[in-house]
Amino acid sequence: MTPPDTSGLLARLRSSDTAVVAPALVEAQKVRAFEAAPIIAELLRSPEGGIRATAAEALGYVGVKAPSRYGEALLPLLGDLESSARACAAEALGALAYEPAIPGLERLVIADGDELVRTSAMEALGAFDGPRILAVAEHATDDPDPTVRAYAVRVIALKGNETFLPMLKKRLEVERDFQPRAALLGARYLLGSNEDIRPLLDLLTDADILQSTIVLNGLWDIIGKAPAASIVRDAAAIRKALAQAKERNELVGRHADEDLKELAKRLGASPN
Numbered sequence: 001m002t003p004p005d006t007s008g009l010l011a012r013l014r015s016s017d018t019a020v021v022a023p024a025l026v027e028a029q030k031v032r033a034f035e036a037a038p039i040i041a042e043l044l045r046s047p048e049g050g051i052r053a054t055a056a057e058a059l060g061y062v063g064v065k066a067p068s069r070y071g072e073a074l075l076p077l078l079g080d081l082e083s084s085a086r087a088c089a090a091e092a093l094g095a096l097a098y099e100p101a102i103p104g105l106e107r108l109v110i111a112d113g114d115e116l117v118r119t120s121a122m123e124a125l126g127a128f129d130g131p132r133i134l135a136v137a138e139h140a141t142d143d144p145d146p147t148v149r150a151y152a153v154r155v156i157a158l159k160g161n162e163t164f165l166p167m168l169k170k171r172l173e174v175e176r177d178f179q180p181r182a183a184l185l186g187a188r189y190l191l192g193s194n195e196d197i198r199p200l201l202d203l204l205t206d207a208d209i210l211q212s213t214i215v216l217n218g219l220w221d222i223i224g225k226a227p228a229a230s231i232v233r234d235a236a237a238i239r240k241a242l243a244q245a246k247e248r249n250e251l252v253g254r255h256a257d258e259d260l261k262e263l264a265k266r267l268g269a270s271p272n
């Protein structure tokens with residue numbers, strides 16, 4: 001029996017009016033209306049590219065109870081003519097960890113002409129393990145788009161090991177864009193290079209809001225995943241950099257507070 005609080009939502013998803021369907025898809029994702037997944041899967045065949053994209057994005061959230069079923073439904077969208085639909089499908093397939101999507105995601109990373117699609121596909125591949133994922137990520141560190149390069153480096157940081165350190169060092173020597181440079185420093189630290197935490201923290205000194213967000217996201221990965229001995233050794237420096245970042249901007253300050261709380265949790269101490 002359909003719960004009363006979502007019956008109206010399901011009716012709107014079935015509407016023939018895309019102006020009604022589009023916000024209903026957003027709402028279904030927001031409230032995690034899992035019972036809406038079959039209807040949303042049907043919308044993947046909509047003639048409207050925007051509807052296909054939004055439906056794909058929503059399925060990454062509401063399709064998690066049947067990942068194989070909805071992964072199979074999403075798979076054809078990796079070849080969609082609309083780049084937004086390809087990107088949203090890639091992200092959803094990663095969220096569902098649907099392994100049959102790996103070859104298609106790899107093709108997008110290597111050959112798609114849209115940088116957002118390549119970024120989404122690279123991020124999605126981070127949901128999987130194995131040498132072929134790392135091989136694609138290493139290939140993507142040469143992508144012409146800096147965001148794609150940064151996401152590729154993050155996958156190496158989270159899935160790789162110390163054997164990648166020489167390659168990452170070579171990339172760091174030639175990388176000039178802020179986002180992938182920050183990712184490279186964070187990756188090297190995560191994989192065992194103790195010398196890279198200070199340069200990463202130094203990036204916060206003159207960073208604008210976007211750049212600060214990039215570094216703070218990288219520090220979140222480090223705080224959560226670096227070896228405990230490394231975190232204990234470098235906690236004071238990390239805490240000082242975050243405290244200084246808090247003073248420069250309210251938005252950055254809230255983000256830095258989250259990192260500080262996570263650091264305290266990792267250390268088993270008070271954030272103050």
